[in-house]
Amino acid sequence: MPRRKTMPDEAVLEAALQLLHDRGPEALTFANLAQASGLAAATLVQRFGSKARLKQAALLHAWDHLDEKTARLGEQMPSTPEGAVALLVALSGDYGGIEAYAEGLLVLREDLRDPQLRARGAQWRDTLARILDRCLAEHADGRQGLGLLMASQWQGALVWWGFEPHRPVTEHVGRELEQFVAQLVRKGAGA
Template sequence: MPRHKTLPDEAVLEAALKLLHSKGPEALTFAGLAQACGLAAATLVQRFGSKVHLKQAALLYAWDRLDEKTAQLAARASRTPEGAIDLLVALSGDYGGIESYAEGLLILREDLRDPLLRARGARWRAVLVGVLDACLAKQSDGQAGLGQLMASQWQGSLAWWGFEPKCSIADQVGCDLRHFMAALQHRRMGA
């Protein structure tokens, strides 16, 4: 009887994420993952139980990684508007080109369908907005919500870039967010 391979969950979930990003959510099957990571499909079924639980585990792992990256970037970000922009530009760099971005939207759909994953997204947003609020504190004159507005502007910038990807996503996000901050500054000075 051949010896069974072992692989830590992290490596299996990393392979699952690669499969999700390269071939889409429907490609994440036990057979496909078995081929990608070298474990038997039956072993994967024993670990994760169902395709739904496998997908959820992979996406929770992705949220864990995003939480870690956000924390690292937030710790380095200067507490200035430019620091907020740098943080969001750095978070945007993971999307890659338009094909990768489009595949990411299919994965986002999976997050939105699952209450546990939606809750993870909401927690991440709260942390991100808190960091942005800290970076924009001097701009806001004590008015709450500027971090949420900037996060919303960022998400809009990402979406609009998808229709006309004329430059890198990081360049587009940086340009759009600098225009946003300039408009806020102009409005503040005019008021």
């Protein structure tokens, strides 16, 4: 009869994600996770098999959370350009300060290296773009791809903020996206 798990996989994966974000991808070892979770390294090896599978499971878990948060925010925000800005500002709040953002880029590197994680990223991009398209629909005037364009603008705003993080990331992103929407609405009205 198999032994009962003293800590569910979800809690272990949360601890693994915390290690990834706090100390970088190279710090995610069975020994470090054992120390962080209180489980034996051998138990963790039994559950996940390899460091690569552990990292992938932790990052897939993170994508699950991001999917859920994006869907929830997409339902809560009004289907307006202002709602699109509010959605992206809310998603930006998780980045915190510059050090957390920089560490997050190291985690993103791991997503880009793994085909399954890349596919999850592409799936999330498509979902986000559809939500943003819905928010921008009244100003689209038949133009396609505005949601993806806005998502790309958002990601660029995050990167540029990283070079000069003089104000909170949410304030910077909000200001940049409001300017983007103002240009989009003006362009749509003149078209």
